[in-house]
Amino acid sequence: MSSSQVRATCPHDCPDTCALLITVEDGVATQVKGDPDHPTTAGVLCTKVARYTERTYHPDRLLYPLRRVGKKGEGKFERISWDQALGEIAARLGSIAARDAQAIVPYSYCGTMGQVQGESMSARFFHRLGASLLDRTICAEAGITGYRYTIGAGIGTDLEQVQDARLILIWGGNPVASNLHFWTRAQEAKRHGARLIAIDPYRSLTAEKCHQHIALLPGTDAALALGMMHVLIRENLIDADYIARYTLGFEQLEERAAQWTPERTAATCGISVEEVVGLAREYGQAAQRGEPVAIRVNYGVQRVHGGGMSVRAIACLPALVGAWRHPAGGVQLSSSGSFAVDKAALRRPDLLPNPVRTINMTTIGEDLLRAASPQFGPRIEAVIVYNSNPLAIAPDSGQVMRGFAREDLFTVVIDHFQTDSADYADIVLPATTQLEHVDAHTSYGHLYMMANNAAIAPLGESKPNTEIFRLLAARMGFDEALFKESDDQLAAQVFDRKHPRSGGVDWETLKRTGWQRLAMPSAPFAQGGFPTPSGKCEFYSAQMLADGLDPLPAYIAPYESVVSNPALAARYPLAMISPPARNFLNSTFVNVTSLRATEGEPTLDIHPADGAARGIGEGAMVRIFNDRGSFVARARLTDKAREGLVVALSIWWKKLASDGKNANEVTSSRLTDMGRAPTFYDTLVQVERLA
Numbered sequence: 001m002s003s004s005q006v007r008a009t010c011p012h013d014c015p016d017t018c019a020l021l022i023t024v025e026d027g028v029a030t031q032v033k034g035d036p037d038h039p040t041t042a043g044v045l046c047t048k049v050a051r052y053t054e055r056t057y058h059p060d061r062l063l064y065p066l067r068r069v070g071k072k073g074e075g076k077f078e079r080i081s082w083d084q085a086l087g088e089i090a091a092r093l094g095s096i097a098a099r100d101a102q103a104i105v106p107y108s109y110c111g112t113m114g115q116v117q118g119e120s121m122s123a124r125f126f127h128r129l130g131a132s133l134l135d136r137t138i139c140a141e142a143g144i145t146g147y148r149y150t151i152g153a154g155i156g157t158d159l160e161q162v163q164d165a166r167l168i169l170i171w172g173g174n175p176v177a178s179n180l181h182f183w184t185r186a187q188e189a190k191r192h193g194a195r196l197i198a199i200d201p202y203r204s205l206t207a208e209k210c211h212q213h214i215a216l217l218p219g220t221d222a223a224l225a226l227g228m229m230h231v232l233i234r235e236n237l238i239d240a241d242y243i244a245r246y247t248l249g250f251e252q253l254e255e256r257a258a259q260w261t262p263e264r265t266a267a268t269c270g271i272s273v274e275e276v277v278g279l280a281r282e283y284g285q286a287a288q289r290g291e292p293v294a295i296r297v298n299y300g301v302q303r304v305h306g307g308g309m310s311v312r313a314i315a316c317l318p319a320l321v322g323a324w325r326h327p328a329g330g331v332q333l334s335s336s337g338s339f340a341v342d343k344a345a346l347r348r349p350d351l352l353p354n355p356v357r358t359i360n361m362t363t364i365g366e367d368l369l370r371a372a373s374p375q376f377g378p379r380i381e382a383v384i385v386y387n388s389n390p391l392a393i394a395p396d397s398g399q400v401m402r403g404f405a406r407e408d409l410f411t412v413v414i415d416h417f418q419t420d421s422a423d424y425a426d427i428v429l430p431a432t433t434q435l436e437h438v439d440a441h442t443s444y445g446h447l448y449m450m451a452n453n454a455a456i457a458p459l460g461e462s463k464p465n466t467e468i469f470r471l472l473a474a475r476m477g478f479d480e481a482l483f484k485e486s487d488d489q490l491a492a493q494v495f496d497r498k499h500p501r502s503g504g505v506d507w508e509t510l511k512r513t514g515w516q517r518l519a520m521p522s523a524p525f526a527q528g529g530f531p532t533p534s535g536k537c538e539f540y541s542a543q544m545l546a547d548g549l550d551p552l553p554a555y556i557a558p559y560e561s562v563v564s565n566p567a568l569a570a571r572y573p574l575a576m577i578s579p580p581a582r583n584f585l586n587s588t589f590v591n592v593t594s595l596r597a598t599e600g601e602p603t604l605d606i607h608p609a610d611g612a613a614r615g616i617g618e619g620a621m622v623r624i625f626n627d628r629g630s631f632v633a634r635a636r637l638t639d640k641a642r643e644g645l646v647v648a649l650s651i652w653w654k655k656l657a658s659d660g661k662n663a664n665e666v667t668s669s670r671l672t673d674m675g676r677a678p679t680f681y682d683t684l685v686q687v688e689r690l691a
Helices: 052-056 082-103 121-129 141-151 159-164 180-191 221-234 240-246 250-258 262-269 273-288 307-321 343-347 361-368 397-404 465-475 487-491 507-513 542-546 566-571 593-599 608-613
Strands: 003-009 019-025 028-034 066-068 077-079 104-108 133-135 167-171 195-199 212-214 293-297 330-332 358-360 382-386 410-415 427-430 439-441 448-452 515-517 574-577 603-606 621-626 629-637 645-647 683-689
Touching: 003 448, 003 507, 028 052, 066 082, 082 104, 082 121, 082 382, 082 410, 082 427, 082 465, 104 121, 104 133, 104 361, 121 343, 121 465, 133 361, 141 307, 159 180, 167 180, 167 273, 180 195, 195 273, 221 250, 221 262, 221 273, 221 307, 240 307, 262 273, 273 293, 273 307, 293 307, 307 330, 358 361, 361 397, 439 487, 448 507, 507 515, 566 683, 603 608, 603 621, 608 629
Parallel strands: 104 382, 133 358, 167 195, 167 293, 195 212, 293 330, 382 410, 410 427, 574 645, 603 629
Antiparallel strands: 003 019, 019 028, 066 077, 066 427, 439 448, 448 515, 574 683, 603 645, 621 629, 621 683
């Protein structure tokens, strides 16, 4: 028996980006474990990735190309050869491109976070073809945009410093379920005497383990941050020296914050005045004592109408109190801006023949149903789906389904499994998993460049995304040398070696070592140096004004709430959020039997008072609905959901739910204030007991 250990990287949409060690015996991966030497992974994996072999060797893995033989949505296919599949795809795309290549749309996101299997050869292919561009904003772009206006880039507190913080605000996230290695360090800080405060409409697993939980109304985070600013400034709990040296627009911010009294803030957020004042004082007084105070702001904050402004307002707080002076202080939304990735080399936008339109992935349902027009351009005739599952993850799911059900729409899905989206495909192509291909990774939660080596040979006839698009390029007659580059050649182009933060990284060395830390200071903004136009933390942003936005932090009310839309609330009085279920990652892992068994079935957490008002008892099956659609779940009566709020942990595959639907039946495709991102948590519903 031959045995080896291969260095790899977790590819999933999670800030932890764990370093993996894969044990391979006689060509079979037998164990996936965390690298104990990687400083952030430290040998620990989440339950999902610890069972990665169960996913790789799943009996339902797609292993051969398939052609649809039933109606769209039925999921009936026949096996065909790669030669047949590539020929049919090339013929259809070629015919469409001859009329207008913009009628072809790629649809992908973070099914893999890899820079190679994500957007390298595929981007080159679609650019060369002249297809529509895709606005990939469905997760983080609102918050990233607001953060960028304020801080300058996705750079923040280093994960490896968090255990030294004395106060940690966990704002709009549930790291127990979705950021395990941050939570490990927060727990270490707690053992050393730090206080942990969760700010979240829902008492999540994380909130239950914090010293305090502030359950504000969904979409009111910016108001709470402004109320904190009011108290900090009024009570002189600010760092005047840091403000004078390293910030821009304090006078204007002071005037704006003066409007947000604790009383107004409390009324807007649905919390007490004491909570507003107490939070601000605890944050400001700890900073004045010279203690590191940290904020971990997560993506739940930004999935509402004013989501970008919410993150912007929160990102102003550390500069107000001088928290950036300490390595363990400041704020982290994402570390992705720390990495110097040469996206132009990977994706080759220079291949675009001329400017083309952009389709937003959040609005794919309405875009698929839209007719050709001078404003919109050609009707969408083909969609190529990879690294994503739009039928499950896109909002206003009924509309998405109707779009993909069009008989005149040619759809190709590249995946590991026959997902909800694959059921609507004309051609399905089998992709390799992370254990079967090469990739290079950044992280949005730590500061290590990462390598993934192929541990095993591809199963069946599955192929890496890169190879699929190389083959398609050849069939389309794209004979440029750039379509013949190997995965290792692509990986070697990921990191800009000349950038000072990359430390002269070498791909072959990175493959052997598995990871290399960026050359980043432990406290990135201790002495200013923000990557903004002014070089300062911008409380006032001239760029925002130029972009047609309020240049100061502001509160933007939700589209759908009892206060902002009383007419809608009269029919649909409950706010709904749909945060990640612990055992799933977006729609990945839902079909892994052991993980789905642990999760059980789709549930709806509802406050006992809201349940009683509707005759809903514990364990009752309920229908959740609004004008967009409905889905069914089992009720759990709990005060984890504040009164007026229901929580549907997500994202279930539709075909694995009892009614063939999930929470995105009721979510909206309206976009955020900035970043063109979705508003999943800006949703009003009604709930009724099923007979």
